[in-house]
Amino acid sequence: MRSLSVCRTTLWKCVGALVALASLAGCGGGSIISGTISLAGVTNDLATSSSAGAISGEVLFGDGTFAPGVTVELTADNVDAPVTTTTDRAGLFRFGNVPPATFTLNLTGSTIEDASDTVIVKAGVITAKRVTVSAAAEAAGG
Secondary structure, eight states: OOOHHHHHHHHHHHHHHHHHHHHHTTTTTTOEEEOEEEETTEEEETTSOTTOEEEEEEEEETTSOBOTTOEEEEEOTTOSSOEEEEOOTTSEEEEEEEOSEEEEEEEEOTTBOOEEEEEEEOTTEEEEEEEEEOBOOOOTTO
């Protein structure tokens, strides 16, 4: 018989994989995914820490197509150095273990006009963020 701690570890690996798959599949559509999952007396917050949150987002062009390769920078007054990531081929990005605060997302890349947006992170919550950007202006004479 397996020990309870081994079962708990296995359970949360599965829960983490399901949350990641839901995020990649675009489930939530701009809503906030939050809460605590409880099974057999075991609890685990979806954001992995009760004192931190996370941001799961997507970057789209105005026509709804994905914006891959966009640099997303997360900044705030209470953060010493900005954190960056790059959208994947489906325009998705994620920041984990983020302290509660109001942040600015700065988006840059060769295929988009630079943009920024605000996101509020709450402890224990995975905040879903959809940002629509404009395609970069074509070179003069092109």
